[in-house]
Amino acid sequence: MDSPLFHGPGQLGIPWVDSPLFESQLATSSASDAQKDLARRFGRDGYLVLDGLIEPDLIDEILEDSKRFYDPRAEFDDLPPQVVTLLKQGLEQAHSCRVQDAWWVSDAVKRLAAHPRVMETLRFLYQREPIPFQTLSFPVGSEQEIHADTIHFDSLPSSFMCGVWVALQDIEADQGPVIYYPGSQKLPVVRLEHLNQWAEDRSVAAGHNYDRFVEYVQAIVDTGAFEAKRLIVPKGTVLIWSANLLHGGSPIDTPDAPRHSQVTHYFFDGCAYTAPVLSNLMIGEAFLRNVWDIGLQRHVPHVIGGRTLEPVGEYGRLQRLRLADSPAIQDVGAAPELGAPGMGM
Numbered sequence: 334m335d336s337p338l339f340h341g342p343g344q345l346g347i348p349w350v351d352s353p354l355f356e357s358q359l360a361t362s363s364a365s366d367a368q369k370d371l372a373r374r375f376g377r378d379g380y381l382v383l384d385g386l387i388e389p390d391l392i393d394e395i396l397e398d399s400k401r402f403y404d405p406r407a408e409f410d411d412l413p414p415q416v417v418t419l420l421k422q423g424l425e426q427a428h429s430c431r432v433q434d435a436w437w438v439s440d441a442v443k444r445l446a447a448h449p450r451v452m453e454t455l456r457f458l459y460q461r462e463p464i465p466f467q468t469l470s471f472p473v474g475s476e477q478e479i480h481a482d483t484i485h486f487d488s489l490p491s492s493f494m495c496g497v498w499v500a501l502q503d504i505e506a507d508q509g510p511v512i513y514y515p516g517s518q519k520l521p522v523v524r525l526e527h528l529n530q531w532a533e534d535r536s537v538a539a540g541h542n543y544d545r546f547v548e549y550v551q552a553i554v555d556t557g558a559f560e561a562k563r564l565i566v567p568k569g570t571v572l573i574w575s576a577n578l579l580h581g582g583s584p585i586d587t588p589d590a591p592r593h594s595q596v597t598h599y600f601f602d603g604c605a606y607t608a609p610v611l612s613n614l615m616i617g618e619a620f621l622r623n624v625w626d627i628g629l630q631r632h633v634p635h636v637i638g639g640r641t642l643e644p645v646g647e648y649g650r651l652q653r654l655r656l657a658d659s660p661a662i663q664d665v666g667a668a669p670e671l672g673a674p675g676m677g678m
């Protein structure tokens with residue numbers, strides 16, 4: 334029991350609040366009673382609703398900037414073409430209008446993604462450094478099917494990921510509020526092998542595999558085992574959901590009702606970062622995410638147990654990982670170039 338692995342929260346490759354050692358570590362922690370309560374609730378329910386964290390002025394600045402990034406005619410000549418494609422592609426969707434990674438063109442979006450009070454809360458909940466790696470800006474409800482983010486974004490070891498959703502306006506029941514299922518984060522993390530699926534080299538397979546996942550989640554919801562909650566909240570409210578919590582966007586009852594919100598997705602440091610829906614993790618083939626820290630504006634390496642990993646070989650879009658400092662397997666092949674920042678899905 335002298336190993337630091339068992340003393341320090343955040344040392345194990347299991348998120349702190351899910352760890353069997355959580356309660357005993359909490360008992361000896363210097364955290365305030367209020368913080369302890371927060372961590373316990375996050376562990377039990379898989380989410381937290383917080384208010385008073387975000388300055389109204391910052392939200393107004395985002396809303397002002399969003400007029401430009403939601404405008405389909407806006408031109409961004411100073412940006413790399415692949416970033417412009419990224420910014421524009423969600424606007425063209427008939428359903429679920431959104432802009433991915435608007436932080437490229439809005440400093441306010443970037444500041445919300447790396448907001449010190451959000452970062453501080455996540456750092457405490459996970460006892461690791463949070464990495465904001467993707468923003469999604471929504472002018473209307475997403476009407477997104479119920480899912481867990483672990484199918485899109487998961488770490489190795491698993492579940493060092495969360496979403497933070499911020500209401501940029503008051504949200505009422507008819508505007509397609511976020512829907513979520515408290516406690517569902519305790520279900521097993523599901524990957525393709527649990528659904529009898531494989532990731533193929535061609536991207537077309539991803540949609541098919543995702544459909545199977547959505548059917549699986551819907552079957553869980555249909556059992557009635559989890560109570561649905563809808564997020565009807567004032568402007569400025571923050572919802573944190575853990576990676577495996579089931580959530581989505583409820584139907585919009587009033588057509589064209591706005592539902593301005595920003596979601597930022599976070600990983601935590603000391604992990605490798607994958608897209609499970611595009612990976613065969615059961616046989617060590619990973620679609621690795623190219624993680625760009627939006628706050629620090631730097632690339633984040635894949636690290637497990639303090640040792641850096643690098644990708645080797647390529648199987649279509651899939652790769653294997655090896656320890657960068659392991660001489661034994663130096664001859665496996667050269668690591669391919671990593672792509673441009675922010676190009677993860």
Ligand SMILES: O=C(O)CCC(=O)C(=O)O
Nearest residue numbers: 475477496511581582596
């Ligand atoms: O905003 C929503 O309705 C859901 C968004 C979502 O699921 C996500 O960004 O992970």
Ligand SMILES: [Fe+2]
Nearest residue numbers: 481482496580
């Ligand atoms: Fe999600």
